[in-house]
Amino acid sequence: MMGATYKIIELFGTSQTSYEDAIGSAVTEASKTLHDLKWFEVAELRGGIENGKVTEYQAKVKIAFKIKK
Amino acid sequence: MMGATYKIIELFGTSQTSYEDAIGSAVTEASKTLHDLKWFEVAELRGGIENGKVTEYQAKVKIAFKIKK
Amino acid sequence: MMGATYKIIELFGTSQTSYEDAIGSAVTEASKTLHDLKWFEVAELRGGIENGKVTEYQAKVKIAFKIKK
Amino acid sequence: MMGATYKIIELFGTSQTSYEDAIGSAVTEASKTLHDLKWFEVAELRGGIENGKVTEYQAKVKIAFKIKK
Amino acid sequence: MMGATYKIIELFGTSQTSYEDAIGSAVTEASKTLHDLKWFEVAELRGGIENGKVTEYQAKVKIAFKIKK
Amino acid sequence: MMGATYKIIELFGTSQTSYEDAIGSAVTEASKTLHDLKWFEVAELRGGIENGKVTEYQAKVKIAFKIKK
Amino acid sequence: MMGATYKIIELFGTSQTSYEDAIGSAVTEASKTLHDLKWFEVAELRGGIENGKVTEYQAKVKIAFKIKK
Amino acid sequence: MMGATYKIIELFGTSQTSYEDAIGSAVTEASKTLHDLKWFEVAELRGGIENGKVTEYQAKVKIAFKIKK
Amino acid sequence: MMGATYKIIELFGTSQTSYEDAIGSAVTEASKTLHDLKWFEVAELRGGIENGKVTEYQAKVKIAFKIKK
Amino acid sequence: MMGATYKIIELFGTSQTSYEDAIGSAVTEASKTLHDLKWFEVAELRGGIENGKVTEYQAKVKIAFKIKK
Amino acid sequence: MMGATYKIIELFGTSQTSYEDAIGSAVTEASKTLHDLKWFEVAELRGGIENGKVTEYQAKVKIAFKIKK
Amino acid sequence: MMGATYKIIELFGTSQTSYEDAIGSAVTEASKTLHDLKWFEVAELRGGIENGKVTEYQAKVKIAFKIKK
Numbered sequence: 051m052m053g054a055t056y057k058i059i060e061l062f063g064t065s066q067t068s069y070e071d072a073i074g075s076a077v078t079e080a081s082k083t084l085h086d087l088k089w090f091e092v093a094e095l096r097g098g099i100e101n102g103k104v105t106e107y108q109a110k111v112k113i114a115f116k117i118k119k
Numbered sequence: 120m121m122g123a124t125y126k127i128i129e130l131f132g133t134s135q136t137s138y139e140d141a142i143g144s145a146v147t148e149a150s151k152t153l154h155d156l157k158w159f160e161v162a163e164l165r166g167g168i169e170n171g172k173v174t175e176y177q178a179k180v181k182i183a184f185k186i187k188k
Numbered sequence: 189m190m191g192a193t194y195k196i197i198e199l200f201g202t203s204q205t206s207y208e209d210a211i212g213s214a215v216t217e218a219s220k221t222l223h224d225l226k227w228f229e230v231a232e233l234r235g236g237i238e239n240g241k242v243t244e245y246q247a248k249v250k251i252a253f254k255i256k257k
Numbered sequence: 258m259m260g261a262t263y264k265i266i267e268l269f270g271t272s273q274t275s276y277e278d279a280i281g282s283a284v285t286e287a288s289k290t291l292h293d294l295k296w297f298e299v300a301e302l303r304g305g306i307e308n309g310k311v312t313e314y315q316a317k318v319k320i321a322f323k324i325k326k
Numbered sequence: 327m328m329g330a331t332y333k334i335i336e337l338f339g340t341s342q343t344s345y346e347d348a349i350g351s352a353v354t355e356a357s358k359t360l361h362d363l364k365w366f367e368v369a370e371l372r373g374g375i376e377n378g379k380v381t382e383y384q385a386k387v388k389i390a391f392k393i394k395k
Numbered sequence: 396m397m398g399a400t401y402k403i404i405e406l407f408g409t410s411q412t413s414y415e416d417a418i419g420s421a422v423t424e425a426s427k428t429l430h431d432l433k434w435f436e437v438a439e440l441r442g443g444i445e446n447g448k449v450t451e452y453q454a455k456v457k458i459a460f461k462i463k464k
Numbered sequence: 465m466m467g468a469t470y471k472i473i474e475l476f477g478t479s480q481t482s483y484e485d486a487i488g489s490a491v492t493e494a495s496k497t498l499h500d501l502k503w504f505e506v507a508e509l510r511g512g513i514e515n516g517k518v519t520e521y522q523a524k525v526k527i528a529f530k531i532k533k
Numbered sequence: 534m535m536g537a538t539y540k541i542i543e544l545f546g547t548s549q550t551s552y553e554d555a556i557g558s559a560v561t562e563a564s565k566t567l568h569d570l571k572w573f574e575v576a577e578l579r580g581g582i583e584n585g586k587v588t589e590y591q592a593k594v595k596i597a598f599k600i601k602k
Numbered sequence: 603m604m605g606a607t608y609k610i611i612e613l614f615g616t617s618q619t620s621y622e623d624a625i626g627s628a629v630t631e632a633s634k635t636l637h638d639l640k641w642f643e644v645a646e647l648r649g650g651i652e653n654g655k656v657t658e659y660q661a662k663v664k665i666a667f668k669i670k671k
Numbered sequence: 672m673m674g675a676t677y678k679i680i681e682l683f684g685t686s687q688t689s690y691e692d693a694i695g696s697a698v699t700e701a702s703k704t705l706h707d708l709k710w711f712e713v714a715e716l717r718g719g720i721e722n723g724k725v726t727e728y729q730a731k732v733k734i735a736f737k738i739k740k
Numbered sequence: 741m742m743g744a745t746y747k748i749i750e751l752f753g754t755s756q757t758s759y760e761d762a763i764g765s766a767v768t769e770a771s772k773t774l775h776d777l778k779w780f781e782v783a784e785l786r787g788g789i790e791n792g793k794v795t796e797y798q799a800k801v802k803i804a805f806k807i808k809k
Numbered sequence: 810m811m812g813a814t815y816k817i818i819e820l821f822g823t824s825q826t827s828y829e830d831a832i833g834s835a836v837t838e839a840s841k842t843l844h845d846l847k848w849f850e851v852a853e854l855r856g857g858i859e860n861g862k863v864t865e866y867q868a869k870v871k872i873a874f875k876i877k878k
Contacts, residue, residue: 053133053141053175055148060129060198062252064191068553070413072191073442074449079193079255081447090449092440095575097556099596102564104557104573106191113444114131117148122202122210122244124217129198137277139344142373143380150378159380161371164299166280168320171288173281173297182375183200186217206484208689211718212725219723228725230716233506235487237527240495242488242504251720260409260417260451262424267405267612269666271605275346279605286607286669302368304349306389309357311350311366313605321407324424329754329762329796331769336474336750338528340467348467355469355531382467390752393769398616398624398658400631405612415551418580419587426585435587437578458582459614462631474750476804478743482691486743493745493807509713511694513734516702518695518711520743536685536693536727538700543681543819545873547812555812562814562876589812597683600700620829622758625787626794633792642794644785647851649832651872654840656833656849665789674823674831674865676838681819735821738838760827763856764863771861780863782854803858 056088056114064108069095072109086116125157125183133177138164141178155185194226194252202246207233210247224254263295263321271315276302279316293323332364332390340384345371348385362392401433401459409453414440417454431461470502470528478522483509486523500530539571539597547591552578555592569599608640608666616660621647624661638668677709677735685729690716693730707737746778746804754798759785762799776806815847815873823867828854831868845875 063076073090081087091112098106132145142159150156160181167175201214211228219225229250236244270283280297288294298319305313339352349366357363367388374382408421418435426432436457443451477490487504495501505526512520546559556573564570574595581589615628625642633639643664650658684697694711702708712733719727753766763780771777781802788796822835832849840846850871857865 053135053144055133055145056131058129058131058179060196060250061255062194062196064193066191068413068551070449070452075191076193077444077447077449079257081444087444087447089444090442092442097573097575099560099564099570099572102560102570104553104560107553110196112129117130119148122204122213124202124214125200127198127200127248137275137344139380139383146375146378146380150375156375156378158375159373161373166297166299168284168288168294168296171284171294173277173284176277181198186199188217206482206689208725208728215720215723215725219720225720225723227720228718230718235504235506237491237495237501237503240491240501242484242491245484260411260420262409262421263407265405265407265455267610267664268669269608269610271607273605275344282605283607286671304366304368306353306357306363306365309353309363311346311353314346317610319405324406326424329756329765331754331766332752334750334752334800336472336526337531338470338472340469342467351467352469355533386472388750393751395769398618398627400616400628401614403612403614403662413551415587415590422582422585422587426582432582432585434582435580437580457612462613464631474748474802475807476746476748478745480743482689489743490745493809511711511713513698513702513708513710516698516708518691518698521691524748536687536696538685538697539683541681541683541731543817543871544876545815545817547814549812558812559814562878593817595681600682602700620758620827622794622797629789629792629794633789639789639792641789642787644787649849649851651836651840651846651848654836654846656829656836659829674825674834676823676835677821679819679821679869733819738820740838758827760863760866767858767861767863771858777858777861779858780856782856 055117057117058112058114060110060112062108062110064106066106069107069109072107073111076109076111077113080113084115088114088116124186126186127181127183129179129181131177131179133175135175138176138178141176142180145180146182149182153184157183157185193255195255196250196252198248198250200246200248202244204244207245207247210245211249214247214249215251218251222253225251226254227252262324264324265319265321267317267319269315269317271313273313276314276316279314280318283316283318284320287320291322295321295323331393333393334388334390336386336388338384338386340382342382345383345385348383349387352385352387353389356389360391364390364392400462402462403457403459405455405457407453407455409451411451414452414454417452418456421454421456422458425458429460433459433461469531471531472526472528474524474526476522476524478520480520483521483523486521487525490523490525491527494527498529502528502530538600540600541595541597543593543595545591545593547589549589552590552592555590556594559592559594560596563596567598571597571599607669609669610664610666612662612664614660614662616658618658621659621661624659625663628661628663629665632665636667640666640668676738678738679733679735681731681733683729683731685727687727690728690730693728694732697730697732698734701734705736708734709737710735745807747807748802748804750800750802752798752800754796756796759797759799762797763801766799766801767803770803774805778804778806814876816876817871817873819869819871821867821869823865825865828866828868831866832870835870836872839872843874847873847875
């Protein structure tokens with residue numbers, strides 16, 4: 051028997067503070083237009099540097115949500 | 120000369136029976152809103168366990184469809 | 189502080205000429221419906237062969253665009 | 258706040274019939290000594306051949322169970 | 327002391343029914359011209375879609391056979 | 396000359412706060428039954444989402460401890 | 465039902481001009497002894513340098529051809 | 534037309550506090566002798582354990598800086 | 603029909619002499635408490651350096667043993 | 672007997688024209704301060720997009736040169 | 741201008757003594773029927789265990805040889 | 810609190826005898842100009858063949874050394 055299906059989208063969130071915040075930024079953005087977000091997977095961690103200091107934490111995340119039937 | 124372009128989406132299908140069925144579940148779901156589905160690639164195989172038995176086969180699949188010009 | 193968020197989509201572009209052209213084909217297609225495309229990452233290079241000759245260069249590319257808040 | 262912790266073990270299940278059966282074989286074995294098995298991930302699919310026929314399907318699976326506190 | 331040596335070839339088997347069948351198709355094909363096939367490793371699982379349904383399961387498999395000295 | 400040997404186990408720690416906390420949760424759990432824990436490697440970062448917010452940070456970690464001879 | 469089977473060989477093509485040419489070199493070589501070449505996958509891109517200039521583009525490609533039944 | 538070139542170096546930063554701090558430690562170190570640092574990529578996350586507690590967060594990072602022409 | 607099941611553990615063996623010896627060290631350690639060890643897979647090769655000389659070869663190995671039914 | 676040793680550095684070359692040119696840009700830059708460049712390996716292909724068009728091809732390359740004894 | 745083309749085959753060599761010997765075993769076997777062998781790449785290291793001791797070192801190697809035009 | 814920082818360089822060592830020797834060759838070379846070498850990681854094993862015999866073992870190694878503050 052077939053069960054539920056989920057769609058997985060990829061976002062790239064950024065934050066000046068931390069990776070948790072960069073991921074939160076992506077999840078918040080996704081939740082504006084999508085419902086039933088269930089889980090995320092971190093695909094890549096990067097960041098920006100200016101004047102010798104980290105100025106941006108960047109997280110590429112895959113976010114899954116349940117498809118309504 | 121530029122040729123056809125395809126878009127690739129990622130779905131996570133589930134089934135109580137088999138991986139072929141979990142993949143079929145994802146493809147069926149995609150076909151409800153998209154036309155010209157052409158191929159899929161299996162990205163990950165997982166599953167759920169309850170009371171010491173496999174209760175769900177889960178397949179993360181990338182599904183490609185042709186973009187109409 | 190949270191910063192900008194980008195969405196990443198996956199396209200599969202094709203060309204009879206070169207990989208640069210196959211990528212350009214995918215980017216051109218994406219730009220028809222999406223704004224603020226920023227960067228792309230090449231995920232896979234493949235191709236088609238007919239009568240012993242390469243007839244198609246195929247590039248799977250991830251394309252990122254900025255999400256408007 | 259810290260949450261639940263799971264332990265992940267790796268088993269290599271085999272079957273003469275199918276990959277679903279090979280996975281089931283590993284899960285059944287694990288459930289003999291472990292409780293609260295929750296999910297599994299397929300890490301590798303292989304198989305044995307004899308006299309030109311597939312005689313064994315082999316699945317390397319990671320199986321997770323909840324640690325009782 | 328040197329021991330036995332095996333050669334590994336790569337085949338891409340297809341089936342309308344299942345991955346086990348697609349793998350079997352590749353192994354059967356290999357056994358027509360090669361002897362002493364010993365094991366296989368699944369390198370990739372893909373498939374074809376037509377009219378919104380999976381029409382072909384495709385398995386890229388590495389097949390090993392013993393080299394006669 | 397043979398030297399020390401370490402065993403590596405895989406845990407999946409969770410936390411409502413951060414990845415450092417999720418890792419700490421797994422290490423704390425491991426230290427309840429194992430001595431001489433030496434290092435860990437982060438194998439995967441994931442998380443849970445509820446009501447459009449990250450509710451759990453999940454870290455799959457490999458933890459190594461020295462085997463007493 | 466079992467379907468067509470393809471064999472995949474690996475070649476390393478080189479060219480003084482471009483990667484498309486290096487791939488073409490490998491495909492041309494393969495087509496001298498094999499028929500029904502269908503597709504190729506680029507596995508690795510490398511190159512040679514002499515006197516501070518790129519003198520050779522090198523592409524490791526997997527080339528698939530249909531096995532005649 | 535050729536554009537800017539960047540050099541990428543690999544550092545391994547450590548911190549008793551967090552991964553963000555471990556990365557910051559590596560970036561600060563790099564900025565002592567290099568100018569025009571632009572971005573970093575996280576290649577690996579590890580850590581040290583003593584007396585059953587995480588005592589060090591370790592981040593292997595690739596740091597890119599622009600080469601002055 | 604379900605077949606035999608194997609458990610796979612991960613050890614990190616070290617030696618002052620060679621990788622073969624580091625692997626042997628891990629296998630010897632495993633054989634003290636486990637029976638029916640069947641095969642191993644090398645997952646990672648590393649080493650320690652002191653005073654500009656390699657002082658330790660380190661091999662992370664997965665070791666499989668048959669589970670008694 | 673020990674043989675020659677090579678150092679491998681990582682550069683990120685860019686070009687408005689092609690990947691071959693982006694690689695050439697990195698190799699040319701390396702050759703300004705280093706001698707005996709021997710080979711390169713392409714580690715990543717990316718690019719920049721502006722106004723819906725590819726404006727920059729980016730190649731991360733590892734470049735090897737012989738160390739003079 | 742197109743240059744030389746190489747074919748790459750995959751062998752699995754074994755030895756009771758060392759990995760160097762297992763590789764040598766595969767190369768020796770290849771050289772019996774092929775000329776102009778040029779280089780090899782180690783793809784995987786494994787081994788067999790009997791009675792708690794390593795009894796076989798196994799190396800999966802890709803071996804390249806020049807195709808005569 | 811930030812801790813020590815290490816720089817990681819990549820060398821490609823060669824030897825006519827063994828991989829241990831090829832690695833030693835790279836470490837010895839690094840130690841001529843760098844102090845405080847701490848550990849290495851094997852990234853790739855390759856080799857050269859002449860007249861049907863292995864003539865060179867090649868090891869790509871990442872070598873880490875402590876940065877003096």
